[in-house]
Amino acid sequence: MRYKCILAYDGTSYYGFQIQEDLPTIELELKKALKNAFGLDIKVYGSGRTDKGVHAKGQVIHFDLESKIPAEGVKRALNSFLPKDIYISSVEVVNEEFHARFSAKLKEYRYYINVKEYDPLTIHYMPFYNYLDLSLMEDAMKLFLGTHDFKGFASASIDERKDTVKTIFQADMNILDGKVEFIFVGTAFLKYQIRRMMGLLIDIGRGYYKKDKILEVLEKKDPSISHRVIEPTGLYLYKVTY
Amino acid sequence: MRYKCILAYDGTSYYGFQIQEDLPTIELELKKALKNAFGLDIKVYGSGRTDKGVHAKGQVIHFDLESKIPAEGVKRALNSFLPKDIYISSVEVVNEEFHARFSAKLKEYRYYINVKEYDPLTIHYMPFYNYLDLSLMEDAMKLFLGTHDFKGFASASIDERKDTVKTIFQADMNILDGKVEFIFVGTAFLKYQIRRMMGLLIDIGRGYYKKDKILEVLEKKDPSISHRVIEPTGLYLYKVTY
Numbered sequence: 281m282r283y284k285c286i287l288a289y290d291g292t293s294y295y296g297f298q299i300q301e302d303l304p305t306i307e308l309e310l311k312k313a314l315k316n317a318f319g320l321d322i323k324v325y326g327s328g329r330t331d332k333g334v335h336a337k338g339q340v341i342h343f344d345l346e347s348k349i350p351a352e353g354v355k356r357a358l359n360s361f362l363p364k365d366i367y368i369s370s371v372e373v374v375n376e377e378f379h380a381r382f383s384a385k386l387k388e389y390r391y392y393i394n395v396k397e398y399d400p401l402t403i404h405y406m407p408f409y410n411y412l413d414l415s416l417m418e419d420a421m422k423l424f425l426g427t428h429d430f431k432g433f434a435s436a437s438i439d440e441r442k443d444t445v446k447t448i449f450q451a452d453m454n455i456l457d458g459k460v461e462f463i464f465v466g467t468a469f470l471k472y473q474i475r476r477m478m479g480l481l482i483d484i485g486r487g488y489y490k491k492d493k494i495l496e497v498l499e500k501k502d503p504s505i506s507h508r509v510i511e512p513t514g515l516y517l518y519k520v521t522y
Numbered sequence: 523m524r525y526k527c528i529l530a531y532d533g534t535s536y537y538g539f540q541i542q543e544d545l546p547t548i549e550l551e552l553k554k555a556l557k558n559a560f561g562l563d564i565k566v567y568g569s570g571r572t573d574k575g576v577h578a579k580g581q582v583i584h585f586d587l588e589s590k591i592p593a594e595g596v597k598r599a600l601n602s603f604l605p606k607d608i609y610i611s612s613v614e615v616v617n618e619e620f621h622a623r624f625s626a627k628l629k630e631y632r633y634y635i636n637v638k639e640y641d642p643l644t645i646h647y648m649p650f651y652n653y654l655d656l657s658l659m660e661d662a663m664k665l666f667l668g669t670h671d672f673k674g675f676a677s678a679s680i681d682e683r684k685d686t687v688k689t690i691f692q693a694d695m696n697i698l699d700g701k702v703e704f705i706f707v708g709t710a711f712l713k714y715q716i717r718r719m720m721g722l723l724i725d726i727g728r729g730y731y732k733k734d735k736i737l738e739v740l741e742k743k744d745p746s747i748s749h750r751v752i753e754p755t756g757l758y759l760y761k762v763t764y
Binding site for chain 1: 530531532577579606607608609611639640641642643645647
């Protein structure tokens, strides 16, 4: 039986999603919980990785169990063994064609910044940036919409063979009470892509660059131009659509 | 010159306000920042202690400096040496009669609970409680108003000679989007007092006790009756009035 789970986690205490030997990672905690709940070493497939310090509201994983256990029972069992900062909000039985990574159609990421006053209570969830011209940022971020080669916004260490052409369907900014929310929905995102896109948007908001800089990075396809990878703390894997 | 500072901190990583040798505490970080900024061992006086894991939005401290440094300079210097989860939001020069603890007239504490859905991202800031009858809690908390001997809500280890008669001027509950805010304003609060008051309120909200239990604890003055000290994570020292 194949199980699909939606999970949320606070990335503050973890070295990202992907297992790295014994370091605390989301994947390791999921494997430990599965082992404790079902007594077996079970492979976990995530919709994608999240970096160290990045949070998730709607990460998706799948795994297979030999026996048929009701979805609600799987949810309770796993949550009882998971640390308090990882929580499975939904479990459903899916057919064997479902794959958390390869079946994903759309991914939604959100980035939050605090623009009100420095707040030591939200530093792990919403970095503080002031003196930003938000309307310049909102205008500039529309240049990310559509299909582009995002290689210039990817990690410099990205595999040469990787397809770096991706499509972004939504790029919106919402000004909330004291904080600003940036929403990006696309087919898929490269390692560091949103953190580099946000880094450049911040620099545009500060007046260091004009929005044309985005076009330049897209054209030159050289990650060393969009040099700033913004901190992971404001980034949330919000939703994966299948 | 005497300086009064208002500070906010995230209590998650600290063993409370009060210095305990080399353990991470707010007072130790303040002393280290003062030493780094001014090269001297300077005594810090707080308005009161906060327990391990308790946060502050408006803690107040005072200290004396031999030389006259502009308040804004003191603020910048200290913030540059403090960890990111402690922030001094205001510094002002006060006269020598001011004392952070003894001059305090009123203290405001707030407690937040998440009543929507378990959220692994807010566990250190707002514990999750469900199935609560909030109207029963709002009604019951009014019994805390006025002058009472709060010994029954204090730490069991409290000094016998301590004056346990305190006055509460405000006890309000606000239902916000998915969370509930409890506001307590009083002359002073005993160790564990708000966490025990909140523990009993939660049990009233769950239907384990009627509101008369509050009167019983106040009358019997025995902390073992109000046995539950709720977690520190939802508690904020919000404001100190002089």
